[in-house]
Amino acid sequence: MPQTTLSPEAETPAAETQAAVTHPAASSGPASSGPVPFESWGRYPTYKAKVVPLNWQGDFPGVAAGIHNGALPVGMGRSYGDVCLLKDGNLLLTTGMNRLLDFDPATGVLTAEAGITLAQILDFAVPRGFFLPVTPGTKYVTLGGAIANDIHGKNHELAGSFGNHVPCFELVRSDGSRRLCSATENPDWFAATIGGMGLTGLITWAQLRLKPIVSRMIDYEGIQFHGIDEFLVLKDQYKHVEYTVAWVDCVSTGRNFARGIFMAGNNAKVPGPLTRTPEPKLSLPFDLPGFLLNRTTVSMFNTVFFHKQIKAHVKTPQDYEPFFYPLDKVLHWNRGYGKNGLLQFQYAIPWEHAKEGTIAILQEIARSGLASFLAVLKTFGDIPSLGMMSFPLAGIMFALDFPIKANISFPLMQRLGDMTREYGGRLYSAKDACMTPEQFKAFYPQWEQFARYRDPLITSSYWERVTGDRSTL
Amino acid sequence: MSTQPSIQHSVLAAPATPAASLAAKPVTASKKILVLGATSGIAEATCRIWAAEGASLFLVARNAEKLAAVAADLKVRGAQYVDTAVADLDDTAKHPELLAHAINSLTGLDIAYLAHGVLGEQSAAEADFEVAAQIFHTNLTAPVSLLTWLANFFVQRHSGVLAVISSVAGDRGRKSNYVYGASKAGLSAFLGGLRNRVDREGVTVLTIKPGPTKTAMTASMKGSEKFADVNVVAKSIVAAIAAKKDTLYVPFQWQPIMFIIRNIPEQVFKKLNL
Numbered sequence: 001m002p003q004t005t006l007s008p009e010a011e012t013p014a015a016e017t018q019a020a021v022t023h024p025a026a027s028s029g030p031a032s033s034g035p036v037p038f039e040s041w042g043r044y045p046t047y048k049a050k051v052v053p054l055n056w057q058g059d060f061p062g063v064a065a066g067i068h069n070g071a072l073p074v075g076m077g078r079s080y081g082d083v084c085l086l087k088d089g090n091l092l093l094t095t096g097m098n099r100l101l102d103f104d105p106a107t108g109v110l111t112a113e114a115g116i117t118l119a120q121i122l123d124f125a126v127p128r129g130f131f132l133p134v135t136p137g138t139k140y141v142t143l144g145g146a147i148a149n150d151i152h153g154k155n156h157e158l159a160g161s162f163g164n165h166v167p168c169f170e171l172v173r174s175d176g177s178r179r180l181c182s183a184t185e186n187p188d189w190f191a192a193t194i195g196g197m198g199l200t201g202l203i204t205w206a207q208l209r210l211k212p213i214v215s216r217m218i219d220y221e222g223i224q225f226h227g228i229d230e231f232l233v234l235k236d237q238y239k240h241v242e243y244t245v246a247w248v249d250c251v252s253t254g255r256n257f258a259r260g261i262f263m264a265g266n267n268a269k270v271p272g273p274l275t276r277t278p279e280p281k282l283s284l285p286f287d288l289p290g291f292l293l294n295r296t297t298v299s300m301f302n303t304v305f306f307h308k309q310i311k312a313h314v315k316t317p318q319d320y321e322p323f324f325y326p327l328d329k330v331l332h333w334n335r336g337y338g339k340n341g342l343l344q345f346q347y348a349i350p351w352e353h354a355k356e357g358t359i360a361i362l363q364e365i366a367r368s369g370l371a372s373f374l375a376v377l378k379t380f381g382d383i384p385s386l387g388m389m390s391f392p393l394a395g396i397m398f399a400l401d402f403p404i405k406a407n408i409s410f411p412l413m414q415r416l417g418d419m420t421r422e423y424g425g426r427l428y429s430a431k432d433a434c435m436t437p438e439q440f441k442a443f444y445p446q447w448e449q450f451a452r453y454r455d456p457l458i459t460s461s462y463w464e465r466v467t468g469d470r471s472t473l
Numbered sequence: 474m475s476t477q478p479s480i481q482h483s484v485l486a487a488p489a490t491p492a493a494s495l496a497a498k499p500v501t502a503s504k505k506i507l508v509l510g511a512t513s514g515i516a517e518a519t520c521r522i523w524a525a526e527g528a529s530l531f532l533v534a535r536n537a538e539k540l541a542a543v544a545a546d547l548k549v550r551g552a553q554y555v556d557t558a559v560a561d562l563d564d565t566a567k568h569p570e571l572l573a574h575a576i577n578s579l580t581g582l583d584i585a586y587l588a589h590g591v592l593g594e595q596s597a598a599e600a601d602f603e604v605a606a607q608i609f610h611t612n613l614t615a616p617v618s619l620l621t622w623l624a625n626f627f628v629q630r631h632s633g634v635l636a637v638i639s640s641v642a643g644d645r646g647r648k649s650n651y652v653y654g655a656s657k658a659g660l661s662a663f664l665g666g667l668r669n670r671v672d673r674e675g676v677t678v679l680t681i682k683p684g685p686t687k688t689a690m691t692a693s694m695k696g697s698e699k700f701a702d703v704n705v706v707a708k709s710i711v712a713a714i715a716a717k718k719d720t721l722y723v724p725f726q727w728q729p730i731m732f733i734i735r736n737i738p739e740q741v742f743k744k745l746n747l
Contacts, residue, residue: 056539099546
């Protein structure tokens with residue numbers, strides 16, 4: 001670069017002045033961002049990493065040239081543990097890649113860049129009479145993240161997991177190769193990437209098969225139950241209903257042990273509103289003190305929640321927002337757990353041991369005295385997931401949050417993980433912060449086969465923890 | 474040079490469509506919008522709102538791949554018509570041909586939205602005049618060329634909106650970005666004068682002054698997570714164009730902030746680290 005300098009300093013060797021001009025630290029203008037904390041939804045663990053925004057499908061791998069300590073594609077950071085973290089590495093933030101590329105109203109197939117969120121897809125699709133084929137309990141996840149974790153929803157028994165509705169996507173590797181992946185083209189890469197935790201490369205765009213709806217409304221039914229047996233009876237009674245899930249009280253013991261509300265719903269068959277959801281207004285702007293969540297407050301909450309539904313059986317039309325995304329109404333609700341964050345424990349246990357395993361684990365949780373608001377119980381059907389590392393298996397799925405209390409939470413998580421293993425189940429990587437390598441390798445014995453598809457540049461703190469493999473960086 | 478150049482009038486040829494059909498109103502009243510610098514973060518967010526309203530868009534940007542992605546997105550979101558041209562707007566000699574092509578493609582023009590620009594690197598521009606001159610060319614000379622052609626076109630028709638992205642940085646030169654700021658100050662002054670000239674002809678000129686906004690241009694800047702949401706900025710721009718405003722500070726807090734900054738006495742200002 002030529003210098004506009006009139007003084008004799010113009011004689012300074014070019015290389016030196018050039019360095020002074022182009023080095024970001026020497027610039028008083030825009031400075032490259034250093035490592036910043038990128039939080040997962042559980043806010044535990046917290047690691048610093050450099051955030052590298054991707055805005056275009058062609059940005060990767062170019063932007064990753066010359067980086068150190070590996071990279072990991074990330075989206076909204078809604079997974080709970082460290083599956084979306086990479087300590088001291090580079091997080092390839094995909095949320096700027098959020099364009100719609102094609103939509104065919106005849107088939108419902110939407111093609112979009114992978115950083116688009118399910119909320120953005122709903123804003124587009126609902127007014128056109130379409131809905132997500134599978135949706136998790138928050139709409140603030142990206143399309144790429146939904147594929148990478150092969151997420152599931154309340155309709156697993158009838159629809160399978162998210163990957164079952166993805167006809168194809170493009171996978172870009174750090175060597176610059178681009179692959180179109182589908183059940184017939186590069187099927188091995190397709191299977192490795194669905195549920196592949198972002199480790200196989202960057203998904204730049206994907207197709208998603210939306211389902212037609214005639215209304216925003218859900219024909220909702222809520223039924224109180226006491227105990228796992230009653231839950232299983234209800235589940236059989238409602239097996240023709242598309243969406244089913246149950247909320248369970250994990251604090252109460254004795255007569256109220258495993259009481260809960262079974263929630264069932266179908267997309268309304270009667271034509272109704274197909275409007276866009278307004279922007280959320282509530283946000284928890286700061287951390288609540290952690291002590292606010294204790295056994296007393298949570299058991300009060302649970303009692304109120306159980307009896308809020310005054311009648312034992314309620315039947316009413318409900319908007320899809322409170323039905324699918326009750327917590328999205330309050331942005332950053334995770335701050336309610338205080339600055340220590342929270343742990344989520346989520347298992348699936350196959351039918352063979354599902355009932356005894358669930359009762360034993362619920363008893364263990366109640367005994368621990370660790371309070372939890374959100375315990376969710378549902379069943380997985382037998383539609384096989386397409387992903388090599390997908391979580392769902394036919395049986396009972398259970399999820400709940402724990403506040404972090406150093407001396408109690410971690411040993412409890414260890415015990416619960418071991419119990420899950422004894423009952424032949426597995427834990428969900430997208431929610432995990434505690435699995436040991438032994439547990440992981442027992443839950444996912446195919447992990448070594450999967451590891452062959454990992455991109456050599458890409459890793460995560462989760463992957464390093466559960467495989468014990470730090471050799472790559 | 475010894476010979477005086479003769480004055481060339483910067484007047485675009487009328488759209489190629491037959492005059493009769495120009496008089497007839499189109500069946501659907503779709504806004505015809507030309508977007509220069511369509512792959513910039515603010516421009517793209519603005520276009521998404523227009524697309525959802527069913528507008529017709531002609532998009533210009535340098536990078537063909539990025540332009541294709543933006544165009545596909547706007548088409549899917551509901552734009553009635555989308556056409557594109559890959560062009561480097563620094564090349565002012567090509568402006569008349571480009572603009573005439575855009576107007577022909579849209580069969581008319583209601584809004585011209587100038588959103589291209591570079592932040593440049595202040596320290597490099599301090600050290601090397603050529604860098605500063607390049608920033609001035611892209612942010613000031615090229616828009617002046619485009620605006621001259623477009624204003625003359627709109628004046629002939631007694632209608633049209635020129636919406637141009639300037640910057641709060643143009644309100645007062647600061648050591649951290651005065652080269653960029655000066656280019657935007659020149660642009661703001663040009664727009665003020667142009668408005669004074671064409672307002673009586675039925676042509677609207679909107680000077681848009683965004684504060685720091687979260688886009689690709691600012692992604693690597695310190696504190697960028699606190700910058701304004703690009704969709705909020707875009708919504709204000711669409712509303713200001715519809716309301717035929719003169720100047721838009723966005724987010725609105727920048728209006729009082731810049732009022733204060735403009736009125737700090739130079740004696741004090743020159744000692745500040747801004």
